[in-house]
Amino acid sequence: MASKTSTAQAGRGSRRGSAALGGLFWLLALALFVAPFLRERDNIGSYEGDFGRDVVADSETDKIDLPFEVDVANYEKDIAPGLGAHIAAASEQYFGLESPWLRDTGAVEFLRIPSGKQNFEIHCVGCHGATGDGGGPAARYLEPRPRNFRRGLFKFTSTDAASRPQRRDLFQTITRGLAGSSMPEFRLVNEEKRWDLVEYVRWLSMKGEFEQMMLDDAYENEELPDAADIAGIVIKRWHPANLRSIFPGVNETPNDAASVERGKKYFNDVAKGSCYSCHGSSGKGDGPTAGDYEDDWGYPIRPRDLTAGTFRAGAESVDLYRTIAAGIKGTPMGSFEGALKPEEIWDLVHFIQSLSKKELAQ
Numbered sequence: 001m002a003s004k005t006s007t008a009q010a011g012r013g014s015r016r017g018s019a020a021l022g023g024l025f026w027l028l029a030l031a032l033f034v035a036p037f038l039r040e041r042d043n044i045g046s047y048e049g050d051f052g053r054d055v056v057a058d059s060e061t062d063k064i065d066l067p068f069e070v071d072v073a074n075y076e077k078d079i080a081p082g083l084g085a086h087i088a089a090a091s092e093q094y095f096g097l098e099s100p101w102l103r104d105t106g107a108v109e110f111l112r113i114p115s116g117k118q119n120f121e122i123h124c125v126g127c128h129g130a131t132g133d134g135g136g137p138a139a140r141y142l143e144p145r146p147r148n149f150r151r152g153l154f155k156f157t158s159t160d161a162a163s164r165p166q167r168r169d170l171f172q173t174i175t176r177g178l179a180g181s182s183m184p185e186f187r188l189v190n191e192e193k194r195w196d197l198v199e200y201v202r203w204l205s206m207k208g209e210f211e212q213m214m215l216d217d218a219y220e221n222e223e224l225p226d227a228a229d230i231a232g233i234v235i236k237r238w239h240p241a242n243l244r245s246i247f248p249g250v251n252e253t254p255n256d257a258a259s260v261e262r263g264k265k266y267f268n269d270v271a272k273g274s275c276y277s278c279h280g281s282s283g284k285g286d287g288p289t290a291g292d293y294e295d296d297w298g299y300p301i302r303p304r305d306l307t308a309g310t311f312r313a314g315a316e317s318v319d320l321y322r323t324i325a326a327g328i329k330g331t332p333m334g335s336f337e338g339a340l341k342p343e344e345i346w347d348l349v350h351f352i353q354s355l356s357k358k359e360l361a362q
């Protein structure tokens with residue numbers, strides 16, 4: 001019974017994979033075609049299209065719906081007259097690239113922005129969209145969806161649950177890509193340009209988070225939000241000084257049979273994080289609650305099949321340690337820092353590595 005389910009799952013996975021590959025060429029062509037129009041819209045500088053309500057996909061028709069323009073109109077009428085213009089002006093004042101305020105915070109490396117923007121428009125808009133809302137022209141064909149940067153929420157980070165990502169987390173994602181998703185690796189883009197891209201993604205994300213918070217605040221309080229307050233909160237969240245990193249508390253313990261055995265025991269232990277409840281005791285991603293989850297962007301999400309050896313955030317011991325300790329933000333895979341001792345996390349890492357090795361050996 002269990003093996004029947006997992007075969008069906010594997011089949012579905014590979015069909016999806018080849019469909020995604022097959023579609024990639026013309027998706028890129030489409031992206032290249034549409035990019036100039038997006039740039040034009042961006043240059044106009046009007047607030048239309050700059051408000052990132054989350055991209056909502058209708059699972060029946062697979063259509064992406066961008067409700068933000070409608071929303072602003074409704075908010076204005078019902079909640080706070082002048083809201084749209086207020087947010088547009090505040091966004092320019094606090095997060096515009098000419099903003100002296102933003103410059104003084106020291107949270108953004110301005111020198112990197114022009115090149116970051118240029119490279120983002122060449123390599124990234126087709127999927128992530130000009131405003132970073134994850135709604136690029138290719139997005140509707142992709143699963144998982146390209147990230148919407150406008151919520152400040154990133155999955156693969158070395159920081160604790162409350163912190164925004166470090167620059168080097170984004171750098172790693174951009175450099176290596178995310179295995180098992182359509183997010184490509186950009187090793188061939190030179191290193192300086194990848195850092196420029198990191199800075200541009202950070203800036204898009206701060207600006208988006210600010211606009212989103214302004215909108216949410218207006219909705220909650222039914223009045224024009226206090227822009228200075230909200231800008232201050234966003235900058236605090238992103239300031240490198242406020243990002244708490246999760247580092248391995250001890251060096252990697254020996255990766256031997258005893259460690260794998262302990263890892264297996266913890267994996268199936270309710271008191272040690274209940275990994276099995278989502279990932280299944282054999283790690284196939286078929287635990288009792290596996291079908292129950294959505295991610296914070298509103299899409300269904302399944303626990304990973306850990307026997308496949310495909311790890312988005314990397315398969316090295318230190319990568320897996322980071323994933324287990326920091327969790328995957330915005331998904332049901334929480335952070336286990338504190339709940340597990342560092343040496344227990346290393347045992348889990350070794351057990352997980354043994355699962356895909358076993359699979360390959362068969």
Ligand code: HEC
Pocket residue numbers: 119120123124125126127128138142143144145146147153154155156157170173174178181182183184186197198201312
């Ligand atoms: C072909 C589509 C595609 C292109 C092109 C693309 N991405 Fe992505 N990107 C994705 C997908 C899909 C995800 C989400 C994967 C997931 O949720 O696991 C993603 C996620 C990300 C993330 C979030 C990682 C996290 O921790 O949440 C960052 C940052 C990112 N991409 C940056 C970029 C940059 C910068 C470029 C251009 C240099 C780029 N992407 C180009 C598809 C793409």
Ligand code: HEC
Pocket residue numbers: 155267272273274275276277278279293301302303304306310311312313314320323324328331332333334336348352
């Ligand atoms: C509540 C459900 C849940 C629990 C409990 C859980 N996970 Fe996960 N895990 C997930 C989901 C969902 C994903 C896939 C996230 C994604 O697609 O981005 C995942 C992904 C992973 C990955 C893949 C990371 C990558 O780079 O692709 C690893 C490794 C992992 N989990 C290990 C563990 C370990 C070890 C435990 C127990 C300490 C655990 N998980 C507990 C839901 C869970």
